[in-house]
Amino acid sequence: MVINSKIATSEYILRTEQLSVFYGNFKAVRDVNLDISRNKITAFIGPSGCGKSTVLRCFNRLNDLIPGARIEGRITFEDKDIAKMDSIALRRRVGMVFQKPNPFPKSIYENIAFGARVNGYRGDMDELVERSLRQAALWNEVKDKLKQSGLSLSGGQQQRLCIARALAIEPEVLLMDEPCSALDPISTLRVEELLQELKQQYTIIIVTHNMQQAARVSDKTAFFNAQATETGSKSGYLVEYSSTEVIFKNPKQEDTRDYVSGRFG
Numbered sequence: 338m339v340i341n342s343k344i345a346t347s348e349y350i351l352r353t354e355q356l357s358v359f360y361g362n363f364k365a366v367r368d369v370n371l372d373i374s375r376n377k378i379t380a381f382i383g384p385s386g387c388g389k390s391t392v393l394r395c396f397n398r399l400n401d402l403i404p405g406a407r408i409e410g411r412i413t414f415e416d417k418d419i420a421k422m423d424s425i426a427l428r429r430r431v432g433m434v435f436q437k438p439n440p441f442p443k444s445i446y447e448n449i450a451f452g453a454r455v456n457g458y459r460g461d462m463d464e465l466v467e468r469s470l471r472q473a474a475l476w477n478e479v480k481d482k483l484k485q486s487g488l489s490l491s492g493g494q495q496q497r498l499c500i501a502r503a504l505a506i507e508p509e510v511l512l513m514d515e516p517c518s519a520l521d522p523i524s525t526l527r528v529e530e531l532l533q534e535l536k537q538q539y540t541i542i543i544v545t546h547n548m549q550q551a552a553r554v555s556d557k558t559a560f561f562n563a564q565a566t567e568t569g570s571k572s573g574y575l576v577e578y579s580s581t582e583v584i585f586k587n588p589k590q591e592d593t594r595d596y597v598s599g600r601f602g
């Protein structure tokens with residue numbers, strides 16, 4: 338009997354168990370236990386340096402590329418320990434969009450096709466390029482200039498191109514590290530609208546400094562803070578994790594309340 342894996346999978350696509358992250362001897366983040374819900378948008382908020390990006394980068398093992406970085410604890414993706422997975426295969430399934438739009442210095446078309454080709458895509462490339470650009474709500478703006486450089490687009494369009502590029506690899510999870518911080522308010526709104534559409538198909542984790550954005554776009558919010566340790570250095574930790582409504586309207590922790598009401602950070 339064939340069991341449908343979609344039915345068999347748990348509500349949580351990614352989980353951390355007692356996750357601590359080190360850069361050399363420095364413990365940047367400690368003891369994070371976090372379950373990421375499938376097809377939801379989870380926001381990471383908290384003051385600068387509390388480890389939001391560090392935790393985000395753990396989910397597709399991008400920290401592996403930083404000399405001296407290592408983790409303690411465990412992260413599972415679809416119930417499998419990611420430390421035991423091939424990192425390239427993991428990154429195909431857990432894509433990333435960075436803070437600053439970073440299109441390749443290639444045509445709009447090639448920005449999508451290049452990564453897909455490198456990842457072994459064998460289907461109809463024109464169809465994939467169109468589908469990815471449509472998913473990223475960019476198709477109508479670029480369909481007549483696919484041969485132009487990706488760098489000729491506006492900042493907001495470049496970021497949507499980078500989202501389209503990430504989607505073309507057909508990931509299951511999209512990690513976004515402050516994807517709107519370099520964008521103007523109108524482009525930000527477009528990306529936020531786009532996220533709502535994308536969550537039908539993808540699980541999204543977004544790091545944001547903009548609390549209104551977290552409140553507007555996310556279903557769940559994780560609030561991180563940093564605290565001085567015995568050695569004097571500051572170590573990040575997860576203060577509270579709940580539905581976005583609870584975090585913003587009725588948090589359990591006083592620190593969360595102070596942060597979301599703008600009293601610190």
Ligand SMILES: Nc1ncnc2c1ncn2[C@@H]1O[C@H](COP(=O)(O)OP(=O)(O)OP(=O)(O)O)[C@@H](O)[C@H]1O
Pocket residue numbers: 360365383384385386387388389390391392403573
């Ligand atoms: N590559 C690195 N090497 C050494 N230390 C690092 C590295 N990246 C981050 N850190 C340190 O780890 C801690 C957490 O940094 P991180 O960038 O994850 O925080 P953040 O909450 O995302 O901050 P911000 O909101 O300012 O982006 C900080 O003390 C930072 O200096």
